[in-house]
Amino acid sequence: MSKEKILVIGASGQIGVELTLELRRLYGGANVVAADLREENELLKSTGPYVSLDVMNREMLHVQVIRQNITQIYLLAAILSATGEKNPSLAWNLNMQSLLNVLEIAKDEKLTKVYWPSSIAVFGPSSPKQNCPQHTVIEPVTVYGISKFAGEFWCNYYHRRYGVDVRSIRYPGLISYKSSPGGGTTDYAVEIFYQAMNEKKYTCFLKAETYLPMMYMPDAIRSTIELMETDATKLTVRTSYNVSGISFSPKEIALAIKQHLPEFKISYKPDYRQAIAESWPQSIDDTQARNDWGWKPEYDLEKLTTDMWKNLHSALPQK
Ligand SMILES: NC(=O)c1ccc[n+]([C@@H]2O[C@H](COP(=O)([O-])OP(=O)(O)OC[C@H]3O[C@@H](n4cnc5c(N)ncnc54)[C@H](O)[C@@H]3O)[C@@H](O)[C@H]2O)c1
Numbered sequence: 001m002s003k004e005k006i007l008v009i010g011a012s013g014q015i016g017v018e019l020t021l022e023l024r025r026l027y028g029g030a031n032v033v034a035a036d037l038r039e040e041n042e043l044l045k046s047t048g049p050y051v052s053l054d055v056m057n058r059e060m061l062h063v064q065v066i067r068q069n070i071t072q073i074y075l076l077a078a079i080l081s082a083t084g085e086k087n088p089s090l091a092w093n094l095n096m097q098s099l100l101n102v103l104e105i106a107k108d109e110k111l112t113k114v115y116w117p118s119s120i121a122v123f124g125p126s127s128p129k130q131n132c133p134q135h136t137v138i139e140p141v142t143v144y145g146i147s148k149f150a151g152e153f154w155c156n157y158y159h160r161r162y163g164v165d166v167r168s169i170r171y172p173g174l175i176s177y178k179s180s181p182g183g184g185t186t187d188y189a190v191e192i193f194y195q196a197m198n199e200k201k202y203t204c205f206l207k208a209e210t211y212l213p214m215m216y217m218p219d220a221i222r223s224t225i226e227l228m229e230t231d232a233t234k235l236t237v238r239t240s241y242n243v244s245g246i247s248f249s250p251k252e253i254a255l256a257i258k259q260h261l262p263e264f265k266i267s268y269k270p271d272y273r274q275a276i277a278e279s280w281p282q283s284i285d286d287t288q289a290r291n292d293w294g295w296k297p298e299y300d301l302e303k304l305t306t307d308m309w310k311n312l313h314s315a316l317p318q319k
Pocket residue numbers: 009010011012013014015016035036037038053054055056075076077078079080094117118119120170171172173174175180181182183184186
């Protein structure tokens with residue numbers, strides 16, 4: 001394992017921090033270079049190298065890859081669904097050009113592997129709502145979803161045309177306590193915990209019965225590393241794999257939090273994110289990921305809520 005040298009781009013984000021820490025644990029701190037537009041990250045300090053880098057600058061990125069003898073890239077920099085709707089051209093430019101920059105460098109430098117996440121946002125109103133299959137009608141209506149769908153086919157193209165070993169997962173909404181979410185439609189499921197801790201109440205920007213596919217961060221990190229460690233011959237999907245964790249609504253997560261904080265109250269004030277949420281499936285069929293590389297989620301809603309509550313409780317001052 002230690003012959004690999006990994007560059008994580010977008011390492012200061014919600015996924016980046018935890019993925020970088022886990023990769024450093026597995027590959028050794030010095031072998032995992034964290035990179036982000038942000039200058040530094042408190043949570044990553046003293047566990048390995050950190051460089052400030054703009055993934056849009058292909059020349060500078062290329063120099064870093066050569067200078068640091070990088071063999072693998074995890075590209076996490078992106079503009080997410082809710083922020084993307086506020087600035088569609090910025091979202092399209094960053095989400096597409098960052099991927100093309102990385103794929104070109106991977107081809108030229110013959111990198112061993114690339115990881116790039118897609119999202120359940122590739123699906124649109126015409127996709128099946130329940131157990132949405134791997135292969136189905138895909139007609140996204142958000143700029144984020146359009147960029148992810150196009151990105152999936154760029155990954156497939158670079159794999160078929162140039163043999164780049166690029167792998168991808170369509171993450172559901174991710175719930176975590178170490179690093180804050182970066183502007184997605186599923187961010188409510190993280191905010192609700194902080195508001196419960198601090199205010200004992202939460203006003204949700206989605207309606208009570210809005211079911212969405214979600215996943216707890218430890219499952220997301222494990223799925224990523226398991227996919228990346230799988231023998232390439234076993235992978236049959238080179239666009240992006242469906243993976244499933246849990247499906248729940250704001251009303252259900254509020255009830256789960258009430259188990260820990262009986263006085264907790266939730267109210268609802270849906271905004272523009274309701275339309276985004278309603279364009280997505282409510283649950284995902286991940287049979288192909290289970291068959292190809294043995295994917296199996298560990299956290300259900302109760303286990304996730306208990307773990308989040310315990311960790312936030314020990315980290316935050318209470319009111
Ligand atoms: N968090 C989720 O729920 C979720 C769900 C599905 C897919 N994803 C995907 O996973 C990936 C990571 O998501 P996240 O939630 O960690 O996002 P995030 O917004 O929390 O983090 C993205 C990071 O990228 C950095 N960045 C932005 N522009 C950059 C640039 N030009 N150069 C270098 N770094 C730059 C940001 O500073 C930030 O630290 C994205 O591709 C996202 O689409 C996330």
